[in-house]
Amino acid sequence: xxLPFFIMLWAALPMTYLMFARPRHDPxxxxxxxxxxxxxxxxVMPLVMIAAIRMMPQGHFWLFFLLAVIVATDTGAFxxxxxxxxxKLYEAxxxxxxxxxxxxxxxxxxxxxxxxxxxFRLAGLWSSLTxxxxxxxxxxxxxxxESIIKRHHGVKxxxxxxxxxxxxxxxxxxxxxxxxxxxxxxxxx
Numbered sequence: 001x002x003l004p005f006f007i008m009l010w011a012a013l014p015m016t017y018l019m020f021a022r023p024r025h026d027p028x029x030x031x032x033x034x035x036x037x038x039x040x041x042x043x044v045m046p047l048v049m050i051a052a053i054r055m056m057p058q059g060h061f062w063l064f065f066l067l068a069v070i071v072a073t074d075t076g077a078f079x080x081x082x083x084x085x086x087x088k089l090y091e092a093x094x095x096x097x098x099x100x101x102x103x104x105x106x107x108x109x110x111x112x113x114x115x116x117x118x119x120f121r122l123a124g125l126w127s128s129l130t131x132x133x134x135x136x137x138x139x140x141x142x143x144x145x146e147s148i149i150k151r152h153h154g155v156k157x158x159x160x161x162x163x164x165x166x167x168x169x170x171x172x173x174x175x176x177x178x179x180x181x182x183x184x185x186x187x188x189x
Contacts, residue, residue: 046176049183056186058122065116066135066182070174072112073105073136080104094147102140109136123189131185135178142177 053059053066081101089097113132117125 042176046179049179050175053179053183053186061120061122062182062186065113065120065122065132066175066178068112068116069109069132069135070139070178072108073139074174075105076108077101077105077140080107090144090147093144093151097144105140106133106136109133127189131182134181134185138181139174139178142173142175145177146173 050063053062056062077097078101081096081098081104084100084104085098087099088095089099089102109132110129113128114125116122117128122128123131
């Protein structure tokens with residue numbers, strides 16, 4: 001399952017060529033090429049991995065697992081953080097996120113994985129719980145990275161296509177970081 005690697009290589013080659021083959025050294029051009037390359041790696045690669053997961057045996061169940069764990073993490077983090085949150089996770093980047101919320105999200109994600117094991121048996125119990133833990137943590141990291149990117153650019157939301165939800169990237173930031181984790185787990189499982 002090296003397909004995502006080759007697709008990314010194919011997508012990155014033209015940008016790499018343009019970045020290094022330019023006869024003049026324009027800092028703005030170099031910065032733009034760097035942003036374009038980062039956008040390709042940050043958004044396209046995880047989406048390609050999602051497509052690759054879908055093509056795997058039981059891929060649709062694994063994608064459902066991924067989404068269920070992410071939703072459980074977000075839901076658990078929101079309610080536990082709101083109810084018990086006292087210690088800020090990373091106040092400079094995301095002032096409302098707390099350690100208690102992160103723990104609550106992770107616990108609910110592992111519980112959802114146990115339910116998946118009970119009903120679908122996609123993998124062994126410990127494998128299911130371990131991958132849920134990894135997906136939950138990587139999803140929360142993805143959420144923080146998205147917050148860092150927004151803070152760096154001085155914006156509150158990453159777009160306006162989804163009113164009240166902060167934009168497309170705000171909705172899929174956890175998926176962008178956790179899909180590669182699930183993909184690697186499935187390839188090496």
